[in-house]
Amino acid sequence: MEKTGSVDFEQKSYEMPPKTGISIAHFLTVADIDWSARFYEKVFDGRILSKGDSSGAPAYLQIANTWLIVNVGGGPTPDKPTVTLTTPDPDRINSFMNIRVADIQACYELWKSRGAEFITEPIPKYGEIRCYIRDPDGYIIEVGQSTDVIYG
Numbered sequence: 001m002e003k004t005g006s007v008d009f010e011q012k013s014y015e016m017p018p019k020t021g022i023s024i025a026h027f028l029t030v031a032d033i034d035w036s037a038r039f040y041e042k043v044f045d046g047r048i049l050s051k052g053d054s055s056g057a058p059a060y061l062q063i064a065n066t067w068l069i070v071n072v073g074g075g076p077t078p079d080k081p082t083v084t085l086t087t088p089d090p091d092r093i094n095s096f097m098n099i100r101v102a103d104i105q106a107c108y109e110l111w112k113s114r115g116a117e118f119i120t121e122p123i124p125k126y127g128e129i130r131c132y133i134r135d136p137d138g139y140i141i142e143v144g145q146s147t148d149v150i151y152g
Contacts, residue, residue, distance in 0.1 A: 016049065016060060016067045025060070025067035026097060029085040030137045033059050036070045039136050043114045044099075064099075090138030097141045104129050104145035111143075 016023045030036040033052040037059040040046040044063045052059035058071030073085035101107045104122045108131060112118060119140070122131040127148035133141040 016062065023067060025069050027058075027069045027071070028135075028137070028139060029073040029087055030070045031072065031087055032136070033070055033072060035136055037061060039115070040068060040070070043111050043116045043133075087137040088139060090134065093140055096132075096139065099141060099143050101143060101145050104131070104143060107143060 014021075014023045016025060028036065037046075037048050037051065040061050040063060041048055046061040046063040046068070049060040049062060049067075050057070052071060056071070056074075058069045061068045061070070071085075073087060075084050076082060108118065108122055111133065116133045119132040119134060122129045122143075122145075124147070128144045128146050130142055130144035133143060135141060
């Protein structure tokens with residue numbers, strides 16, 4: 001039996017917001033909700049589910065099989081009394097999205113034509129070919145294509 005990276009988990013389907021169980025979304029603090037939402041919509045064929053508003057509601061997007069929330073930063077709130085949300089220092093990142101693709105060169109060309117700013121062209125590294133994109137707020141997004149079997 002060939003092993004792959006696919007997982008069946010109790011035959012559940014996931015949606016946002018969930019009607020049962022849980023769904024997971026990645027939250028990004030951004031400077032401009034509309035600008036960031038349009039970036040993810042344009043470059044990655046994301047689907048904007050809600051646009052957010054000036055009263056503090058975030059934008060929700062679906063990108064392939066994941067959800068992304070973008071919202072402006074701010075100071076502490078009653079539910080996070082010591083936490084301030086800010087956009088990142090572009091040279092000091094502590095987490096990033098990782099997008100796995102079947103054909104990195106095709107994605108590189110397509111996403112570059114849609115306005116993605118790549119740090120470098122795709123480079124072979126550790127059993128894969130990978131490169132990174134910067135979004136409008138400086139977050140990095142890893143794009144990788146496996147060249148070796150990595151699931152086992």
